[in-house]
Amino acid sequence: MIIKDDKEKLLLNYKKLRKLRKNNLLHIFKNTTGITVNPESIFDVQVKRLHEYKRQLLNALHIVYLYREIKYNGLRPSTKNVYFFAAKSIVRIPNG
Secondary structure, three states, rough: OHHHHHHHHHHHHHHHHHHHHHHHHHHHHHHHHOOOOOOOOOEEEEEEEOOOHHHHHHHHHHHHHHHHHHHHHOOOOOOEEEEEEEEOOOOOOOOO
């Protein structure tokens, strides 16, 4: 069927593009931080202004929870996750 073939081609092209962009991100990350990341990991990326947003706080607490489970309770996650946080902070200088 033509439609099925088109969908399969589209999906294959999408997977190739995603892998290429993921590797580009990892190359930039390695060059700027010196840290090597497994490209097969699942990326959780948050890029926004740093505020006390509930989503940012919950994500950070979840990472701490997973870290403690791995370190103290022997948790072995079935998938490898990498968490990226990038933020622009606002510095306010009072007039005085």
